[in-house]
Amino acid sequence: MFKEFKEFAVKGNVADMAVGIIIGGAFGTIVKSLVSDILMPPIGLLLGGVDFSNMFIVLKAGNAQNTLLSLAEAREAGAVTINYGVFINSVISFLIVAFAVFLAVKQINRLKRQEQAPPAVPTTKECSQCFTQIPIKALRCPHCTSEITQ
Numbered sequence: 768m769f770k771e772f773k774e775f776a777v778k779g780n781v782a783d784m785a786v787g788i789i790i791g792g793a794f795g796t797i798v799k800s801l802v803s804d805i806l807m808p809p810i811g812l813l814l815g816g817v818d819f820s821n822m823f824i825v826l827k828a829g830n831a832q833n834t835l836l837s838l839a840e841a842r843e844a845g846a847v848t849i850n851y852g853v854f855i856n857s858v859i860s861f862l863i864v865a866f867a868v869f870l871a872v873k874q875i876n877r878l879k880r881q882e883q884a885p886p887a888v889p890t891t892k893e894c895s896q897c898f899t900q901i902p903i904k905a906l907r908c909p910h911c912t913s914e915i916t917q
Contacts, residue, residue, distance in 0.1 A: 795864065802860045822852025 775781060803820065811817040821837045828835070829845030841848050891900045897911040907914055 794867070795860075798860050798863050798867075799856075802856050802863065806859065807856060819852040819855050822855070823848040823850045 807819050811819055823838050823841060825835060825841060825846050825848055827847040829841075829847065835841040835844060835846055838848065838850060838853070890903055892903050892905075892915075893899070894901050894908040894911060894913065894915065896913040897908060899908065899910045901908055901910075901915070905915055
């Protein structure tokens with residue numbers, strides 16, 4: 768069983784997949800930072816100073832004595848919340864990742880189309896008298912013996 772696992776693990780596809788997963792995880796943290804630190808602050812500013820990461824609805828206050836102003840305070844107080852601001856950030860992160868993957872796949876497909884071999888040069892032609900296939904360099908049809916004009 769260990770030998771089979773070793774053969775599976777060292778195959779090229781498994782290594783490629785592992786590299787892809789690691790790079791994808793790193794890319795996810797970059798996108799999360801892009802959304803949280805770069806995109807959402809200006810959007811929140813345009814919407815009147817709204818901080819999406821602190822948008823939540825309190826379902827049960829927990830042991831909070833006063834109004835909860837941030838999600839961190841709500842979590843600390845043990846409040847039960849619906850964190851729709853965090854959800855909005857996650858949706859925007861997903862859209863950015865999906866768009867980046869779309870662009871990558873589009874480029875890969877474009878490169879694959881360029882790499883395809885050109886259509887093969889024909890090696891036969893049709894006799895104009897008997898309509899059989901003959902070699903393209905033939906000067907006379909072997910079936911009906913008519914002369915072929917080039």
